[in-house]
Amino acid sequence: MQIGPDLSLYIAVASVLxxxxxxxxxxxxxxxxDGSAMGELYDRYGRLVYTVVLKIVRDPGAAEDLVQECFLxxxxxxxxxxxxxxxxxxxxxxxxxxQAVDYLRSVQSRTxxxxxxxxxxxxxxxxxxxxxxxxxxxxxxxxxxxxLRLSDKQQELVHLAYYxxxxxxxxxxxxxxxxxxxxxxIRAALKKLRLELQGPVxx
Amino acid sequence: MTxxxxxxxxxxxxxxxTEEPENREIEEHLPGCAACSTFLRxxxxxxxxxxxxxxxxxxPASLRRRVIATVVPPRMMSWPAVAAIAAGLxxxxxxxxxxxxxxxxxxxxxxxxxxxxxxxxxxxxxxxFLRDPQTRPAGLRGRPAAPSGNYYTNPKGGILLIASGLPxxxxxxxxxxxxxxxxxxxxxxxxxxxxxxxxAVHYQPDVNLTGAEALALTLAVTVEPEGGSPAxxxxxxxxxxxxxx
Numbered sequence: 057m058q059i060g061p062d063l064s065l066y067i068a069v070a071s072v073l074x075x076x077x078x079x080x081x082x083x084x085x086x087x088x089x090d091g092s093a094m095g096e097l098y099d100r101y102g103r104l105v106y107t108v109v110l111k112i113v114r115d116p117g118a119a120e121d122l123v124q125e126c127f128l129x130x131x132x133x134x135x136x137x138x139x140x141x142x143x144x145x146x147x148x149x150x151x152x153x154x155q156a157v158d159y160l161r162s163v164q165s166r167t168x169x170x171x172x173x174x175x176x177x178x179x180x181x182x183x184x185x186x187x188x189x190x191x192x193x194x195x196x197x198x199x200x201x202x203x204l205r206l207s208d209k210q211q212e213l214v215h216l217a218y219y220x221x222x223x224x225x226x227x228x229x230x231x232x233x234x235x236x237x238x239x240x241x242i243r244a245a246l247k248k249l250r251l252e253l254q255g256p257v258x259x
Numbered sequence: 260m261t262x263x264x265x266x267x268x269x270x271x272x273x274x275x276x277t278e279e280p281e282n283r284e285i286e287e288h289l290p291g292c293a294a295c296s297t298f299l300r301x302x303x304x305x306x307x308x309x310x311x312x313x314x315x316x317x318x319p320a321s322l323r324r325r326v327i328a329t330v331v332p333p334r335m336m337s338w339p340a341v342a343a344i345a346a347g348l349x350x351x352x353x354x355x356x357x358x359x360x361x362x363x364x365x366x367x368x369x370x371x372x373x374x375x376x377x378x379x380x381x382x383x384x385x386x387x388f389l390r391d392p393q394t395r396p397a398g399l400r401g402r403p404a405a406p407s408g409n410y411y412t413n414p415k416g417g418i419l420l421i422a423s424g425l426p427x428x429x430x431x432x433x434x435x436x437x438x439x440x441x442x443x444x445x446x447x448x449x450x451x452x453x454x455x456x457x458x459a460v461h462y463q464p465d466v467n468l469t470g471a472e473a474l475a476l477t478l479a480v481t482v483e484p485e486g487g488s489p490a491x492x493x494x495x496x497x498x499x500x501x502x503x504x
Contacts, residue, residue, distance in 0.1 A: 090486055091331035092331075094327050094329075094331065095327050102323060104310075106316060106317075106318035106322070108313060111313050120318070120322050123322060124322070124329055127326045131330050132447060146303070146304060149311060150303060153307070157275065174285075174286055179299065199309070199312050217274045217276050218310070246271060246305070247267075250305065
């Protein structure tokens, strides 16, 4: 695989999916501990965070608690966010998914997957947002369409990995398939998703 | 693993799908490899894009207030004020909603009342934390003169402070609690206000500490601008060293 034209494409797509124009001002206020910015942050991303969390935990009560924790976490870690580059929505979606999957794993007494020495939330907070591209929210449809072009089996794998947070051995057990098969299939599914998303970004 | 093998795994690594020994190999490889790190960043973005495609669901309206209240505590009122509001509600109900204006007033009263209820819930959760047999005092500290206070900690996480003799706050100031793991910078542990006599109860339910950090730390309180600060800006009070939460 070489670093080619798709470099930062996914970042660009995700940034657009998850960004509104004056986030930069908002993050600056969050970093200055301006409490009034919290309401605005919630107004912009509350629905995204709630949607991701609810789809993972499937319990409205737990989802509300987790949404509260996610926003508190973002408030407490606001200084890691790179206001010049990052897309707030990417960061919030990453925090939301992490918190919800951690919760799901703890209530199901599954192994907690520690992020090791790589802080994915920090990466999400500093992604380049490819500001030269003029992109719109129609990109959501683009990613959705790309997901739909995966086979049913592949969609199920992506769902189990993203929304249920299953590790490879847990997924092999759930699907009653050999570990090697599961590993190969999901990598192929995500690779296909990447390929589907390649090409000129719609303006 | 080769660069290509590492890159092949990154999309699933960020989802927590991979296990050992791959994880260790990835985590050892990435810090020294800028090219593969770019693929990791793409993988993080791709994952968040998957989340963004979920059919949106609107959260309940009450959640907005809860989220904001975590960083901007609702204004505290005294018991007589609560009673006055309750009486106000009763009177308003008795008069009937004769016109729009009254309706608005009632809505405002209801809102104040709901805020009070939330304040009481915060106290209740603090007291239920106190009743837990595993909750114990972390030490009695502060100089003999005011301010002073007791911290209560629990192995399951959470710190409760009952303080007295706190200096009066100026408008747009709050107290902020700090957790300072040994050898590290202070971390914010919530902002709060007190009563007129300098007393305050602050309960911080989630304090994210690693096992090592929980072994030795200091708890303290400072006065900060409204909303709290990322690092203390005034002299710490009620600083208490804790060994093992």
